Amino acid sequence: MLDYRIRAEWTSHVIFFLIASPLAVLGIMSVFKEPEVDFLLVVLFAVLFPQLWLYCFEIVLHEDRLSYRTLFSGRREILFADITRAKIEVGIGQGLKARTQPFYRLELSDRGRFARDPLIINMKPFSRSDLARVAQAIVRNAPSAKIDKPVVSLSQGSIKPLTRQAAKQIWKAAMLILVVFLVLGLIRAFITAAH
Numbered sequence: 001m002l003d004y005r006i007r008a009e010w011t012s013h014v015i016f017f018l019i020a021s022p023l024a025v026l027g028i029m030s031v032f033k034e035p036e037v038d039f040l041l042v043v044l045f046a047v048l049f050p051q052l053w054l055y056c057f058e059i060v061l062h063e064d065r066l067s068y069r070t071l072f073s074g075r076r077e078i079l080f081a082d083i084t085r086a087k088i089e090v091g092i093g094q095g096l097k098a099r100t101q102p103f104y105r106l107e108l109s110d111r112g113r114f115a116r117d118p119l120i121i122n123m124k125p126f127s128r129s130d131l132a133r134v135a136q137a138i139v140r141n142a143p144s145a146k147i148d149k150p151v152v153s154l155s156q157g158s159i160k161p162l163t164r165q166a167a168k169q170i171w172k173a174a175m176l177i178l179v180v181f182l183v184l185g186l187i188r189a190f191i192t193a194a195h
Contacts, residue, residue, distance in 0.1 A: 003060050003061065003063075006061070006126060006134065008054040017051070020047040021047075024043055024047065028043075037106045056069060061133065065077050072121070078104055078110055078113075080138065083109070085109040086138050086145055087150070088107070090103065090104055090147065091103065101120055101125060102120065104122070104124050105122060107120040107121075128157075131154055132155060132157050138155070
């Protein structure tokens with residue numbers, strides 16, 4: 001089997017470009033009005049850096065292992081035979097470190113380097129079909145691993161468990177925001193009533 005390389009989906013590049021395009025338009029307009037090189041450099045950085053960041057995302061499926069590369073963490077590899085657990089997590093975790101993790105993530109644990117601190121793959125930049133291929137490789141090549149239902153479903157092409165988990169996380173966040181605003185409203189009402 002030849003190595004299979006997976007890169008960020010083209011729609012991710014388009015989305016980030018569309019998000020940055022208003023800033024790019026402002027940068028171009030400012031160059032014509034008053035040539036400010038500093039502002040133009042900031043605009044170029046804001047437009048090009050997300051593209052570079054996305055370009056660096058890569059998953060490579062080898063015969064015996066999976067490697068994952070990002071711009072900030074470099075390339076990390078995990079042997080399929082050593083995987084002890086594969087699970088998909090959705091949402092923001094507890095604690096400072098967990099809050100910096102991707103919203104949709106595949107967590108792979110093994111007996112060695114990733115025993116305590118799993119290899120975390122940001123799923124968002126990749127296409128569903130490519131993620132299904134990754135899940136299939138894990139299910140097929142790591143038979144002794146504890147694999148959760150969302151990974152098995154993804155290997156079969158279904159993302160329903162992921163969308164359910166995401167909906168629960170969004171609902172929790174919405175309820176938390178509602179409670180915070182209600183409490184702030186009550187505090188404000190008590191303060192205004194006291195004056």
